[in-house]
Amino acid sequence: MKKILSVxxxxxxxxxLLVACGGSQAPSQTQSPGATNAPETKSPDxxxxxxxxxxxxxxxxxxxxxxxxxxxxxFEQKYNCDVVVNLVAYQDYATKLATQLTxxxxxxxxxxxxxxxxxxxxxxxLVDISSYVxxxxxxxxxxxxxxAMSAITDGDKVFGIPFSFGPRVVYVNKTLFEKAGVKxxxxxxxxxxxxxxxxxxxxxxxxxxxxxxxxxxxxxxxSATNYVYAFYDLVLAYGADxxxxxxxxxxxxTPEGIKAVQAVYDVIYKDQSHLKPGDATxxxxxxxxxxxxxxxxxxxxKGQNVDFEWEVVPVPTGPDADAPxxxxxxxxxxxxxxxxxxxAAELVKYMTTIDMMKTMVNTFxxxxxxxxxxDEFLQQEGGKPTKEEILRSFVAPIEERGLRPYPxxxxxxxxxxxxxxxxxxxxxxxxxxxxxMVKAMEQAVRALLNQ
Amino acid sequence: MKSKSKLFDKEQLWGYSxxxxxxxxxxxxxxxxxxxxIVISLTNWAMLNNDVKFIGFENYMKLFNDPLFYKVAKNTxxxxxxxxxxxxxxxxxxxxxxxxxxxxxxxxxxxVFTPVVTTVVVWGILWKYIxxxxxxxxxxxxxxxxxxxxxxxxxxxxxxxxxxxxxxxxGLGLNTVIFIGAMKDVPTMYYEAxxxxxxxxxxxxxxxxxxxxxxxxxxxxxxxxxGSLKVFAQIDTLTGGGPGTSSFVFVYYIYxxxxxxxxxxxxxxxxxxxxxxxxxxxxxxxxLRKRWVYHEN
Numbered sequence: 001m002k003k004i005l006s007v008x009x010x011x012x013x014x015x016x017l018l019v020a021c022g023g024s025q026a027p028s029q030t031q032s033p034g035a036t037n038a039p040e041t042k043s044p045d046x047x048x049x050x051x052x053x054x055x056x057x058x059x060x061x062x063x064x065x066x067x068x069x070x071x072x073x074x075f076e077q078k079y080n081c082d083v084v085v086n087l088v089a090y091q092d093y094a095t096k097l098a099t100q101l102t103x104x105x106x107x108x109x110x111x112x113x114x115x116x117x118x119x120x121x122x123x124x125x126l127v128d129i130s131s132y133v134x135x136x137x138x139x140x141x142x143x144x145x146x147x148a149m150s151a152i153t154d155g156d157k158v159f160g161i162p163f164s165f166g167p168r169v170v171y172v173n174k175t176l177f178e179k180a181g182v183k184x185x186x187x188x189x190x191x192x193x194x195x196x197x198x199x200x201x202x203x204x205x206x207x208x209x210x211x212x213x214x215x216x217x218x219x220x221x222x223s224a225t226n227y228v229y230a231f232y233d234l235v236l237a238y239g240a241d242x243x244x245x246x247x248x249x250x251x252x253x254t255p256e257g258i259k260a261v262q263a264v265y266d267v268i269y270k271d272q273s274h275l276k277p278g279d280a281t282x283x284x285x286x287x288x289x290x291x292x293x294x295x296x297x298x299x300x301x302k303g304q305n306v307d308f309e310w311e312v313v314p315v316p317t318g319p320d321a322d323a324p325x326x327x328x329x330x331x332x333x334x335x336x337x338x339x340x341x342x343x344a345a346e347l348v349k350y351m352t353t354i355d356m357m358k359t360m361v362n363t364f365x366x367x368x369x370x371x372x373x374x375d376e377f378l379q380q381e382g383g384k385p386t387k388e389e390i391l392r393s394f395v396a397p398i399e400e401r402g403l404r405p406y407p408x409x410x411x412x413x414x415x416x417x418x419x420x421x422x423x424x425x426x427x428x429x430x431x432x433x434x435x436x437m438v439k440a441m442e443q444a445v446r447a448l449l450n451q
Numbered sequence: 452m453k454s455k456s457k458l459f460d461k462e463q464l465w466g467y468s469x470x471x472x473x474x475x476x477x478x479x480x481x482x483x484x485x486x487x488x489i490v491i492s493l494t495n496w497a498m499l500n501n502d503v504k505f506i507g508f509e510n511y512m513k514l515f516n517d518p519l520f521y522k523v524a525k526n527t528x529x530x531x532x533x534x535x536x537x538x539x540x541x542x543x544x545x546x547x548x549x550x551x552x553x554x555x556x557x558x559x560x561x562x563v564f565t566p567v568v569t570t571v572v573v574w575g576i577l578w579k580y581i582x583x584x585x586x587x588x589x590x591x592x593x594x595x596x597x598x599x600x601x602x603x604x605x606x607x608x609x610x611x612x613x614x615x616x617x618x619x620x621x622g623l624g625l626n627t628v629i630f631i632g633a634m635k636d637v638p639t640m641y642y643e644a645x646x647x648x649x650x651x652x653x654x655x656x657x658x659x660x661x662x663x664x665x666x667x668x669x670x671x672x673x674x675x676x677x678g679s680l681k682v683f684a685q686i687d688t689l690t691g692g693g694p695g696t697s698s699f700v701f702v703y704y705i706y707x708x709x710x711x712x713x714x715x716x717x718x719x720x721x722x723x724x725x726x727x728x729x730x731x732x733x734x735x736x737x738x739l740r741k742r743w744v745y746h747e748n
Binding site: 280414422424428 | 498580582583602604606691693695696697707713
């Protein structure tokens with residue numbers, strides 16, 4: 001009896017351990033960076049007749065998930081497959097994807113943005129889909145802005161297709177301007193005087209602390225912000241840059257760079273006409289005269305049925321009036337974990353044709369040249385922003401000054417964190433001047449660039 | 452004489468089989484991850500990097516030369532040192548007030564306990580709004596009496612104290628309930644006898660209540676200490692470790708290294724050090740308990 005019981009106990013313990021450990025014994029990710037080959041070019045519907053299921057991970061909300069599920073029905077019918085949409089919170093997206101890739105169970109198709117694309121490309125986790133997108137004249141691969149492709153290509157290999165990009169524009173509460181009897185930014189723009197100096201001047205005029213009213217919101221002050229992206233266009237407008245051309249050196253420590261940084265500090269703490277870091281007030285509340293945000297923010301304003309008149313103008317120019325429009329891109333990519341990379345590549349292609357991108361234009365503006373001048377893009381839902389607003393604030397700056405992607409570096413996540421921490425410390429009063437902050441930032445970022 | 456193995460004694464075996472679910476849970480959920488963490492801390496494993504090498508104590512050497520590690524340790528101990536005494540004083544005070552059954556005591560007990568059942572992230576976000584610089588509740592109230600409030604969450608000297616305050620208010624209820632329970636167990640005859648001797652309420656508290664509930668105070672001190680050394684969600688939602696690195700604490704630093712930079716080897720080394728610290732501090736308290744826990748069964 002003793003024996004039986006002891007054996008039984010050992011079996012129970014062992015079984016428990018095996019069951020619990022089973023989940024972690026997923027196939028390990030053994031593919032080397034060089035192994036990111038193109039999927040075999042056999043037709044997706046060749047082979048077994050078994051219905052295939054593709055998974056795609058997106059960020060956003062339930063409404064977006066529903067929209068995509070509806071969009072995929074055409075693809076599901078065409079290829080006799082199922083497409084499952086996984087919704088992942090944006091802040092957890094990169095971590096979750098990295099974990100899934102390590103465990104070997106990442107979705108077939110993923111969205112990548114904000115530097116994730118380089119990280120996953122360089123670690124050999126993305127599939128080359130060039131043969132699917134380059135050889136089809138109807139797809140018109142050349143229509144994508146070259147700058148939009150630079151971060152997701154490696155020579156002739158294409159590891160993803162951009163579906164969205166977000167140059168910033170300025171949203172103006174016309175009602176507040178009219179009540180204050182102040183000339184609108186669009187009027188300054190028409191006169192060729194829409195500069196950062198003008199914007200700061202207007203912000204001072206429109207600030208009324210007794211009403212909790214602020215003149216300006218340059219970035220989303222509500223939460224921890226990536227200050228590299230938040231200030232990049234502003235820094236370029238002042239004739240400065242965070243990095244040199246090859247992203248091998250930190251170059252903000254110049255009189256122009258310090259002036260750009262000082263100007264941001266002054267508008268917050270000297271003029272007190274800008275929301276302070278941590279303030280969650282939204283432009284839609286009606287108490288902010290001008291807010292700089294991405295073009296897609298227009299959808300949020302429309303969705304909230306605001307009780308004030310608003311308009312869109314481009315971000316102002318600075319001392320360097322020819323500074324390019326800088327932006328990040330979001331991409332569709334196929335992961336090396338996909339068991340059906342051919343079909344996954346077809347899905348990416350399906351979602352990024354010019355017709356599909358026109359359908360999606362009220363949600364995502366894709367960096368296709370032909371899209372920006374299409375009626376679908378220029379005639380937004382509800383007529384807002386107007387065609388004139390879109391042309392002057394979005395299309396014209398890109399066409400006149402060109403598009404530039406955010407820089408890439410293997411340590412970019414750490415570099416962004418360092419720059420953000422230094423700005424945070426500057427706003428918290430740890431540094432006594434812009435010069436001191438930029439100097440400390442230079443030392444720390446150079447160390448990370450050379451790591 | 453036939454020796455009898457204790458391990459395979461029939462009754463012992465039944466005992467083992469009854470505790471086996473808990474034992475399996477402990478092994479799978481706690482012991483194996485602890486061993487895995489120690490093993491990973493000796494490697495250069497970074498997620499997405501398949502070239503994993505055994506690097507000995509390199510991560511630990513790096514750790515002890517990392518100035519941020521010392522800042523993180525300082526911030527975590529500051530958090531712990533501020534939280535434990537304030538928590539003990541407040542919860543003992545509240546328990547003394549809410550111990551007796553007076554009219555409406557249920558309402559007050561519920562009010563004190565409600566934050567405990569609130570999700571920590573929701574709690575953190577709520578207080579983030581309350582401590583907002585310009586339109587936050589605290590600074591709006593201060594402005595009513597012509598005082599300009601500071602940037603509570605964007606001030607290097609205030610970030611940790613504010614996080615302590617938010618954690619303190621959230622956790623008051625649980626410790627208060629533990630103390631109320633302990634105080635109700637103190638025999639009333641002690642109080643009656645001391646009253647005859649002319650002891651004041653204050654004297655009764657220090658000479659009867661406190662010594663009698665010493666085991667509970669000991670328990671609360673240990674769980675508060677462990678909880679504060681492991682603080683994360685409040686810091687993440689309130690300050691995100693900022694401004695700069697002024698509110699970086701151990702677990703936040705581990706999170707950053709592991710899930711943002713994917714340096715699992717280095718993050719595991721920090722985790723192993725934190726684990727040792729908690730074990731050492733708990734052992735010290737355990738050893739010292741005989742000196743200050745008078746009343747223990």
